[in-house]
Each structure stands twice: as structure tokens, then as C-alpha cells.
Amino acid sequence: MPGKDVDLVVIGAGLSGCALVAALNNRGWSGTIQLLEAGRGPGGRCATRRRRDDLLWRLDHGSPVLSFHAEPCGELRRLMTSLEQRGVVRVDLDPVVGLDHHGEVVAPPDHPLLRGPRWRGIPTMASVAETLLRNGGDAVDTCFGERIQGLSRVDESWVFPGGLRSARLVLSGTLLAHPRSLAMLGWSDVPLREAVPAGHDSVLDEALDWIAGLNASIRWNLMLEFPAVDPAPLPRQIWLTPRAQEQSGVERLVLQRQQQGHLGLVMHGLDDGALITPESQPQLLNVQEQRLLTVLPDLLKPWPTLQRQLSSVHSLGVMRWGAAQPLEAGLPNALQWCRQTQVGFCGDWIEGPGFGMAEGALQSGLDLAELIAA
Template sequence: MTGMAPVDLAVVGAGLSGCALLSRLAQRGFDGSVALIEAGRGPGGRTATRRSRRDEGLRLDHGAPLLNLSAGIEKELAPLLQPLIEAGQLQRETRPLLGLDHQGGWAESAAHPLLSGQLWRGVPEMAAIAGSLMAHGPAELQCHFGLRLRWIERHGGIWLLADAEHNQVIEARRLVLSGNLLAHPRSLAMLAWPDVPLRSAVACGEDLQLDQALASIAGIEATVRWNLMLSLPSPPVADLPRQLWCLPEAQQRWGLERLVLQTQADGRLGVVLHGFDGGEAITPESQPLLLQQQERRQLEAWRELTASWPGGEWWAEQAESLGVMRWGASLPILGALPQHLQWCGASGVGFCGDWIAGPGYGRCEGALHSVLKLADQLMEAN
């Protein structure tokens, strides 16, 4: 034990769902203390915006570039999103979304679940959405950014949470995981962890609901994306589309899902190429080489696909690579945690995120929906 008083609730993850949960709890009148713990440098998670320490002006939405709501701002989500719309931090996406053919030509975009319904974007950048939700959270909120949890233990009804070195320990009465890394066996291979932390914290049979939840989480499969980030000077073409979706033959040729184009405040252009996974095993040993291979492969694809654009070789010659970001669980594609397992009362742990079954599953919309019932359950448990 740390000697510090435990907080009433620890929320792991400052992505959309973790931050939306804070906002929802505040709306429901939650008056306890909360610790928000996030491995990244700021809020956003998979809707984060990449900033460069070397280039302060550059902002790249290197994960989800927009939020699509299949039924628009429906009644259930309005309390979460309306304050952001009123503050101008969430606006309708008006820039064009086009398709990309296998010769680099721009075409009409094919239909896709990530483009269905109303399209919204964060202003000035995607990370503003999670940031604003967080700012609407409970009054007694302590934020721990840059803290990657590795250890979870439970003693006398209190959760003890710590990083790999046990340098920082946080105690909490209740715990919510918004990502499933600490509860999913993928960490065994990808991070070479010897155990699944949440499984080790509560022995089998102690909380039957948690046993069921962990079994269900183990069945969730997600895709991997390798996103190459590029910076270019002011481009020779005005009115660029926001996204270029690769049509099937282009996907096959270049191994890319889409290109996201982001004009910067100073006129420069940021581009993010969303690259499919090649299926190689990702381990701490293999990752550095895979990152290099992806960078080479995608730079070559960029050179080929822009060759027919106005300005020709300018696009490839002027592009500066800012490196590749690997998104380990970019979109859940198989399995989901049923809603009735979202809150495991006996051990005081809950789950939210786009991997919870329900509307918008696997997308930003699902991440937002996932907090609604959980917030009610946390209020009852408080």
C-alpha cells in the first residue's frame, strides 16, 4: 500500500470512451475522486493527434480521422456531444472523401461502414474531442499521462495499479479499463508479458462474472494498421480531399486502406497512409524491422500512386517521412464483450470501449455508446 488514500475510481485510458465516461459521470452527478491513467502524452487514444517535438506546428490525426454516426446525433449521445458542438470542437466534415484507383486516379469513393451516416471531425484536430470530454469530467480528477500500467493487484477490496518498474502506484476502490490490453492474451506475444495482468489479479472462481468477461475478451480479434506519416510543403493543388479510400484493386496493389490529407495552419500538408498488416508475427524483437519494412514499402507506394497527380514527382520528392505508427488493435473485427459483462460488481471492475457489443461496435460511435450503461452502473455502485 502507498499510504495515500485510494481514489474512488481509476479509469485506464484517455481515449474517446475513457473521456466520455468521465463526462457522463459528471453529468450524472458523480462526486467521488477519479484518477485517469493514460500511457500516451495526452487524451485521444486512437483518435489522438500526433504532434512533433521537433516541429511544434505540425498536427497529424494519425488514427481515426473522423467520427461517423450512423443515426446522426441521436437522443442518447446528445448530452455527450452537444456541448462539444456548441463549443465548436465538433463540426460536420465537409471536405470531400474520394476513392483512389489502382493507377492513382481520383474516383468516386466506395461505400464503407467507416463512412456511413453523418461525418464529424474534431476541431482544430481529432484529439480535441477526447480532450473536451475529459474537461467536462468530475471536479476531483487527477490525470496521469505517460503512465503505462503493467501490474494490477487487488488487496482488501482495493485495486493497486503500477507501471512496469513499480515506480508509480495508484490505489483505487473501483477500476475501469477502456482498452483491453491488460485483460487480453495478445500482450503475451506482442509485449512478451508472462501473464494477463487482470487475470493474475483476481484468481479464477473469485468472481464468476469476471471469469466470463475475461473468457469473452480473449475471443476478441482486432486488425493491425501501420500508418506512415508524411509532411510536405504547400502542395501544387488546391481543394484537396480529406480522405482518399483505396478501391479494391488499389488496396491489392499497394496494401493501403486509405490516405488521409490534413492541411496545416501554415499551408503545409500532412498525409497519413493507412497500411494493412502483412500478417507477420509482431513481437518486441520483430517490431523494429517490421516498422522499417513498412516505411520502405509505403514510401514506394506513395511514389507510385502520386506519379500521375498534377506536379508528378513533386509529391514523392518533397515528402518527408515522420515514421510509422503501429496501431495494435486498430479496429475490433471479431467477438465483443456482451453488455451484461461490462460491470463485474463483485470485484469492482468494469470495461468500456469500441469492443463492447452494441450500436457502432468497432468504431468511435461504439466507444461513445459503451459508456452510457456503465456510468449508470458506477453510480449505483458508488
């Protein structure tokens, strides 16, 4: 982690964090920004898996589309129009089907992610975050593969290991502000709470109370490579009905054609409630991989071309999304920016009509930029 002083540290290079830095630059905010991301590149839950042994391989192993509850308006509409005009996104009209507990193809289930308009990243979903990050301008410095090992607030500055100091801090995810960090990071207290004791900032106190009560579903996404398959039309998404999900422990299958006729498939596996810690996660990844491979043949019965090739499928491993889908109510907008301690929050877990969607992630970044630049 670089040792320097900056005006803003943003933790997380998903849609909301990248939308924030782009919006700040668009508003003429002239501060320096350090973006820290645990992954190997921008994207967050819209990340794209690449392979060292096949440079043409691209697999969107998180969200396959940007979902909205309705047509965007205002600043968000202008952002989407700009991305469309630059060829970074296109309206998603790819076929979506449902699969019931009998293994029959049916209409897709009624799900918030399917009700409104959708856009797909071109050529990949990660392209959206990558473009937004470039729109942040030269004032943004990035550091990938960076996991936060410590956080403190000293003399009205946010201080990180290695000497990085910042006047402002933004979290685009809940991990450093949520009690689940205790198990995942092995900290004795919630990192943000440890950095700022209770009673110092009443808005932050209220925000942390809200965040502690937020829940999100976990996904275990198994990535698979099929050999060359028939070019006959296939659905882009196969959504299981609620009863089928309960029966198989799978939410949906997402298919993505690759170069030379190969096919990528991502199984969005549901969580079974097992305790996840740094020590237990490697074993759980193996357990989930085997479980998903076991149920896949039954799920592919309506597509015999794919089912016949299962013996030749190559597993690329499982990606665990620790907060794949926020549930219930989001963090109130009034708590998005804590002015006294100069810390803010963005992500699809902020309340609003786009809660739990890419729409909410993007809108929260735009809203927070307005608050910071004011």
C-alpha cells in the first residue's frame, strides 16, 4: 500500500466506487484519490474472469447484466447514454428462460433483477467499471490485490498501514463496517467502529447501527468451460423457479459464448449457512464445487447438447461472493455521508428504487459524489 497523503481513499473498485470517482471528476472536484481493491482488477460483482493460458477467454462470473427497476432518468440516464454511445454497454435482449423443479423449461420467475430494463457490458461486464475508472482522470491512483489490514483515525485523518493517509474515506462495501468482518478478517471489533469510538460522530453511530442490521445473501459461483458446442441458439440465463432453487441449491445458470466455439457457464449456487472463516473457506470452496457439479446434469436435461458434453467440462473453480445480493431495507440516504468524520458509503445496499441492483450501485456513487463535492 502506498505511503502518501491523499484527499480521498475509496475502498472497492466495483460499480459504485468507480462511478463515484468518475462523477467527482465530472463535477470538477480536484482532490487526489487512492482506490484500494482486494481483487485483481475493477468490477466487483460485475467482474470478469480471465485466464493466463487463454488470453481470449472472458467469463462474467458475477452479475451478467446491469439491472434497473425502470428506465433511468437525470444524471444516471446521461451516464448510461454515454456508455451506450461509446459502445461500453448495450441493451440486453438475450433470451432468459425459467426451469422448474420437474426440469421443464418455463417462463422466467418474477424476480426484481428481471422486471426492468437491463444492459450488458461490451465486450465484458468488467468493461463498465474499467471505463468509469478511466473517467476518474489522472487524479485517481489504483492499487489492486490490496486487503486492508488496519484502519485508524488520527488527527482528523484516516490512516492505513504503510503510511497512507487521507482526509476522506469511502467504503463501497459493508465488510469494514459490518460485524461479519470479525470472522472474515479476525478483528476484535468492527474496523470502522474501532477507528472511531461511539459518541464521536452521531451520524456515523447511526449508520453503523443500520449497517449491523443489514443482511445479504451469499453465492458460490462455479465457473465451467465447455468444449466447442453447436452454434444453435441457447438461452443467456436460465433462472430456476423458487421450488427448483430449494431443491437444487442453485439460483441460475449463465451461459457465455467464447472464442473458437467454446462456452463458459456460471452456476450461481446458493449458500447453505455454513460458518465461513479464513480457515474454513478453502474446504467450503471444494465442497460447493462438488455439490454444484453433482446437480448440474439434471439442470441441463432440456439442453442435451450441453448435457452430452459434461464429461469434457473443465472446472475453473468457485468464486464466493460474500454479499452477492443485499436483502430487506438499505442504508438510508441521509446516512450516506458522515460529514464530521468525513466517511461515506456507496453500493447497491443504499436505499432507493434501485436497491440490490446495478442501478442502485451506480446511483449511490453519483449521489455521494454530489455530497463530497458540495
